[in-house]
Amino acid sequence: MSLLQVRNLVVEFPGRRGTLRALDDLSFEIAPGEILGVVGESGAGKSLTGAAIIGLLEPPGRIAGGEILLEGQRIDQLGHEAMRHIRGRKIGAIFQDPLTSLNPLYTVGHQLVETIQAHLPVNASEARARAISLLRDTGISAPEQRIDHYPHQFSGGMRQRVVIALALAAEPKLIVADEPTTALDVSIQAQIIALLKKVCQQHGAAVMLITHDMGVIAETCDRVAVLYAGRIAEIGPVHEVINQPAHPYTAGLMAAIPDMTQDRERLNQIDGAMPRLNAIPKGCAYNPRCPQTFERCRNERPDLMPAGATRAACWLHAPSGARSAA
Amino acid sequence: MSAAPERKPPLVQARDLAMSFDVSPPWLNRMLERKPRQYLAAVDGVSFEIEKGKTLALVGESGCGKSTVARLLVGLYQPTRGDLQFDGLDAHAIFRTPEGLKLRSRIQMIFQDPYASLNPRWFVEDIVGEPLIEHGLITDKAELEARVGELLQSVGLSPLDMVKYPHQFSGGQRQRISIARALATEPEFLVCDEPTSALDVSVQAQVLNIMKDLQRTRELTYLFISHNLAVVRHVSDQVGVMYLGRLVELADKHTLFDSPRHPYTRMLIDAIPKMHDTGRARTPVQGEVPNPLNPPSGCTFHPRCPHANARCKAERPELLTLGGVKIACHAVQEARI
Numbered sequence: 001m002s003l004l005q006v007r008n009l010v011v012e013f014p015g016r017r018g019t020l021r022a023l024d025d026l027s028f029e030i031a032p033g034e035i036l037g038v039v040g041e042s043g044a045g046k047s048l049t050g051a052a053i054i055g056l057l058e059p060p061g062r063i064a065g066g067e068i069l070l071e072g073q074r075i076d077q078l079g080h081e082a083m084r085h086i087r088g089r090k091i092g093a094i095f096q097d098p099l100t101s102l103n104p105l106y107t108v109g110h111q112l113v114e115t116i117q118a119h120l121p122v123n124a125s126e127a128r129a130r131a132i133s134l135l136r137d138t139g140i141s142a143p144e145q146r147i148d149h150y151p152h153q154f155s156g157g158m159r160q161r162v163v164i165a166l167a168l169a170a171e172p173k174l175i176v177a178d179e180p181t182t183a184l185d186v187s188i189q190a191q192i193i194a195l196l197k198k199v200c201q202q203h204g205a206a207v208m209l210i211t212h213d214m215g216v217i218a219e220t221c222d223r224v225a226v227l228y229a230g231r232i233a234e235i236g237p238v239h240e241v242i243n244q245p246a247h248p249y250t251a252g253l254m255a256a257i258p259d260m261t262q263d264r265e266r267l268n269q270i271d272g273a274m275p276r277l278n279a280i281p282k283g284c285a286y287n288p289r290c291p292q293t294f295e296r297c298r299n300e301r302p303d304l305m306p307a308g309a310t311r312a313a314c315w316l317h318a319p320s321g322a323r324s325a326a
Numbered sequence: 327m328s329a330a331p332e333r334k335p336p337l338v339q340a341r342d343l344a345m346s347f348d349v350s351p352p353w354l355n356r357m358l359e360r361k362p363r364q365y366l367a368a369v370d371g372v373s374f375e376i377e378k379g380k381t382l383a384l385v386g387e388s389g390c391g392k393s394t395v396a397r398l399l400v401g402l403y404q405p406t407r408g409d410l411q412f413d414g415l416d417a418h419a420i421f422r423t424p425e426g427l428k429l430r431s432r433i434q435m436i437f438q439d440p441y442a443s444l445n446p447r448w449f450v451e452d453i454v455g456e457p458l459i460e461h462g463l464i465t466d467k468a469e470l471e472a473r474v475g476e477l478l479q480s481v482g483l484s485p486l487d488m489v490k491y492p493h494q495f496s497g498g499q500r501q502r503i504s505i506a507r508a509l510a511t512e513p514e515f516l517v518c519d520e521p522t523s524a525l526d527v528s529v530q531a532q533v534l535n536i537m538k539d540l541q542r543t544r545e546l547t548y549l550f551i552s553h554n555l556a557v558v559r560h561v562s563d564q565v566g567v568m569y570l571g572r573l574v575e576l577a578d579k580h581t582l583f584d585s586p587r588h589p590y591t592r593m594l595i596d597a598i599p600k601m602h603d604t605g606r607a608r609t610p611v612q613g614e615v616p617n618p619l620n621p622p623s624g625c626t627f628h629p630r631c632p633h634a635n636a637r638c639k640a641e642r643p644e645l646l647t648l649g650g651v652k653i654a655c656h657a658v659q660e661a662r663i
Contacts, residue, residue, distance in 0.1 A: 041526035042497075155614050185387040186553055188614060190597040212526065215599030242601060256531035258560035260583070260598060266538065267531035267560065273496040 002029040003071060003173055003206050004053070010065035011045075011052055011230075013277075020277040022048050022061065024230045027304075030174065035197070035207045037217035037238065040227035041274055046210045049227070050176045052076070053208070054093050055083040071173070089119040092167030092205070094196075096179040098159035101166075102151040108135075108162045109147035112169055119170035134165040137199055139191075157188035164196060168203055175200060178210045193220055214257055218242055226250050229275055229285040236310025246307035247314045248290045284315070292316060335414065336375035337547050338399070338515060342408035345369040345394050349619065366619055368394040370571040371408065373645070376564075378514070381541070381548040383562035383579075385555060385594065387615050391571040392551045396519045399549060400435045401426070412515070431461045431511035438520040440500035444492040450503055451488035454478065457510040477506040481536055498529030502536060509540070515547045522557060534561060555598055559583055567591045570618055570626040573645055576652040587648075588655050589631045589663070625656065633657040 011023035023045045030036045040046045051057050053068055055078070068076040075086055087093070095101045103111060112131035116122060122130065128147070135143035138161040151159055160180060167175050180196065181189040197220055200207050209221060217224050218238060225235040226247065234247040245251040255268035272289045275281060281288055287297040296315045307317035350356060350363040369391040376382045384392045397403045399410060401421040410417040412433065420429050434457075437443040444453055454474045458464045464473055475485030481502040492500055501521060508516055521537070522530040538561065540546055552558050558565055559579060566576040567590060575588040586592045613630035616622055625643050628634040637656050645654040657663045 041528065157614050185615070186555070187387060187593060187597045190599070191612075193599075213599070214527070215601055218601050219599040253528060254601075256528045257601065258534075258556040260556050260559060260600070264560070266535050269531040269535055270528040271532070273498060273529065 001072060003032045003034075004030040004208075005069040006049075006053070006066070007069070008066035009049070009052060009063065009068065009076075011048055011057065011061055012064040013061050015060070018278070019064075021064075021280075022230050022277055023052065025066070025303075026230075026232060027066075028225055028232065028235060030206050030208060032173065033201070033204055033206050034223065035200070035209060035221045037221035037224040038208060038210045038227060039212060039214060039217050039224060041212065043229075043274055043277075044227040045230040046212075046227055047178050050093075050178045050208060050210050054087055054091050054176050056087075056093075085119075088115060088172065089170045090172050090174065092170075092172040092175040094160075094163055094167050094175060094177040094180045097183050098156065098163045099151065101163050102159060104151050107148050107150055108154070112147070112162075112166060115166055115169040131165075131169070134168060135162070137168075137202065138162070138165045139195055140165075156184055157191060160184060160188075160192050161195065164192075164199065168199060168205065171203060172205055175205050175207045176210070177207055179212070180209070181216065182211070182213075189216070196220070214242070214254065226253070229280055230277070231285065231313060232304060233286065233314070234307075234310055234312040235304065236312075240309035244308060244310075246310050246312040246317060247286075248292050248316070249286050250312075252289075252291075284313070334377065337378040337413055338376040338549070339411040340375075340395075340399070340408070341373050341411065343369060343372045343395065343398055343405050343410065344407035345391075345398055345403055346406050364619065367571050367621075368618070369398065369405075372568070372571075372573050373408075374564075374566055374573065374576060376515075376547055376549065378547055379541070379545045380563040381550050381561055382564045382566060383550040383552060383558040384566045384568055385552060385558050386568035387553065389570075389615055389618055390568040392553075392568055393519050394571075395568075396435065396517045396549065396551055399515075399517050400433050401430060427461060431457070431463075432513050433515045433517065434508040434511065434513040436501075436504050436508050436516060436518045436521045439524050440492075440497055440504050441524070443504055444500055446492055448491075449488065450474075450478070450490055450492065450495075453492070453503060454488070454507045454510055457507060461511055463511065473510075474506075477510055478503075480509065480540070481506045482532075496529070497525050498532050501525060501533050505533075505536065505540070509544075512544075513546075515549070517549045517551075519551045520553070521550075523552065523554065530557070537561065555583075555594060567594065570615065570621050572626070572654065573652070574627065574654050576645070578650070581651055587651060587653050587658050587663075589633055589657070590627050593630075625654075631657075633663050635662075 007027050009023055009026040013020045013022055038046050038049060052063055063076050067074055070090060109131055113127045116127040116130055132143045132147055135147060140146050140161055181192050184192060193216055221238045224238045224241050226233045228249050234241060234250045241250060245254055252270040258267060270289055283299050284297040284302055287293045302313045302315050304311045304313050305317050346365045346367045349366045372395060384395060386392050398405050404418060420426050451474050454477055455470050458470060464470045474488050478485055478487055483502055522533050550561050562579050565579050565582045566573050569590050575591045586595050622629050624640045625638045628638040643654040643656045645652050646659060
């Protein structure tokens, strides 16, 4: 059974000029121990998906439809208190900026012990021993001393390690990591990604890795979901999505990334920009930018359909009968 | 690379440029705590040349002094040591004279964040036209409008866009407005400080393509600053790698990426996630950039370097030319690696 199931998730922002639909009919699953990458450009709804799962949607944003199941239990309708017990215990979270996820007024040890004791039935000294071993797992040297330091005494990369330790504190089954390396330098990024992958394997946690960096996805994930304008454009095993993208958007995105192995005079560019939420085109949301648009794309919205080894929301992959019927 | 007999002198020549900032605590604290003044050497003796129509890229991690070099080159800072020769002129001496304005119009800059660098209360026409008025190039209203329209067209926008405000544009379009503004005075040299790092990949490709097209048609010279090595590899001719305020390697793009010599360069290149090599485990780099207020002795990279020995800890390596590549590393110079 899959660990997390998201079915037909809809997130809306009611506003004075009408309701904006930021996530539209999103469905995916995460298996235990799996790393699912969620990639897309800014405004595609990556972070919102993560926020909806951990129950931290900023009002007025709300889940307007669909359901989220963790180990078969619905968690999208839980109240504030019940959700607090899930968060941390069953789902850990890592955010982009480690400085804002740590409280500057408490030592990292205090914060770790607090989290551990909030979720696990241990006494203070057991919790402290556990905190030290978590810090050691995340590659912090001399954790016995470092545990009594304040966040400002750590460098950026070290802080993100503390945040990872904090997310793992109560042995959650799922970790939602929202751009965990974006605020870090390239050389530190590689360390953190390798660490995240390693400790999650050790602790048996599945990861939902939200990022805009295809390179990070390629290296870390088992499967990847490509988001465009609040919908999944393509989802499948990472190797297939990157090497044989089925959706024209994925293909365009891959070709737009400068390549380290070959020289090109011009990069492949996708003209235009992602539509705003209040102006999502009819039919396929990508159709005005797509080089392969045909009549059906302008009128009918495609759902995910099998396309080779992946699944893509694109009429190019419709069974031929359906295509001629349009 | 064979030296051509009648080689043109480089358009831009930085000689031992250095910039240090006074980061001392206030006077009273210094007196009470008996501490001396404290200086941060953001850039510590950087020399390079850029030929006309070419691109030099500077790469490095945050805090290595890339942006300070950019600001030195456009005259936003006065260097504490060294000088900048622009087209044979001592730029920093001229910046202080009335002639400086004319020189400044030949050197322009593009900043990182197009959301912060455009005045939200101004029309695009005013933003792009300001340098023209400021430098007294155009005074006539109709002529100004025509020129701004041309500039917008050259970066793929429409002349009709000039009566809009910046907030009506997407990130990529705003960065194109910044480029149009930088091009207004017909500069020869553009300093681009992380011009695409605030943009999404598909939009980044649009901006990089425009920059390359403009370089070809106008023979522009670029200094391109980025921490993204794949982007650098795409745009540059030469690449300089900086670490804690100094150049550690300076080489032709292909030489640098195909056979990096300095251990830091190798480390940076190895840190790039490889796109088509899914699931490959890398050996991540150890350690982090040290505090620039208290840099390590000798070669500043030695605490992170796998090849460091006693000499590296004691003696600072000079940037020497070795087989067409400029490199500051004892291990490479002694042929240990």
